[in-house]
Amino acid sequence: MDVRRGALLLAAAAVVACDAPTVPSESPGYDPRLPLAGADVIYHWPLGHTIAVYAHSAGAPAGFDLPAAVRRANDLWRNALRYREFDIRLVTTPADADVVFHFDTDSVVSVTSCAPPPTGAAGITSACPNTAGTALDPIPLIGGGTGRVKFDVQISASPTRIPNATVFQRIVAHEFGHVIGIGRHSGDNADLMFGAPMVDAPSAADAQTIRYVLHQPAELRP
């Protein structure tokens, strides 16, 4: 009888984990949806995806290390995450890239066929949604071929827009936020995703926002 009771206790213990450790759901710190014609949409890479990034350093002002800035931006944003939702790897040719970072003095992709020519900002992230607004089309490579580039990130080389390495890193980190799924700007200047960023790392609201975005169904898929 005691043996049977013990076995029952064992079985009960095996199924007792009905109160699993729980992380409550979060709301975004601000609206992260990308305004497309007719709708605001959530976009992000598939969870667990390793994003291939080509950092085109041609035309870099002295002291601006674009590959290092991209790696740093990746680290900053990943610090906000909990489950390694994405990572990056730097690739050596734009044909192998999902994302291209470059200075505005020299590019390897052309978004002119699907988006207005990017001008007049310290950093600009461009993409080409398909006509249905459900996926991003590859951005054509300059020199031929379509490749697989889904985001073109242009960083200004002008010292009036980006006067020093600190601002440069800030702008790269801000644009990286757009690449990973934040489709709008925050209205709070304490956030990295403020239109004219004034802080160097994702804020708590930025962190909440990216965690929210990444776990929503993607309506627009890179």
Place this chain on the structure above:
Amino acid sequence: MAHSPRTASLIVLLISTAAAVSAQADGRPRVEAAVAYTTNLIEDENGTMVSYALAPAVGAAFAWTLSSGTNAVLGGRLSRAGVDVDFQGSSQSAGNGWVVDVRAALEREFGACSAGTRGCTVLHAGGGALWATGPDDVAPFSTDRGAMLTGEIGIAVRVTSGMPFYLTGVAQAFRLGGSTASDPIRESGTVTRVLLGVRHGR
């Protein structure tokens, strides 16, 4: 990985404990091997779950007879497990981790155990401490939790009359979450490990 020195120290602790216990001349040594199933370490309401994969575990223990049919046991187990992250049905490996536990238990024998015959059944209950590691960029391993208290119950059934082989089943539970203000696990919960295996030694 940042947790490697900690893992090494845990292994040293385990070996030290075993060595100290083995110094007791009348302790009966036991070794065990098992397969460990662990319930979810995290259930995020955004649809993400983190868990250890099914993993092998090995252990050693010493038992002392306290009175007829009643034993005290000190032991430890070591398991290396894959860490899985499930994003709303899409499961991905995030690397590996270690689970180390040390325990003390009381056990009670039923059946013809003193005669050393098959069918001897032993129940135990006890507690101890457990350390769980994994990739430090994946919750819950991104928060340093130190040792967690465990409770466990188990059963062992002797399956041979000659050599002292037993089939074993253990259910072990520990609480996880809420250790610090920055802990993403706001609602602490119970994690259960079930270990099914074999043991050699009375």
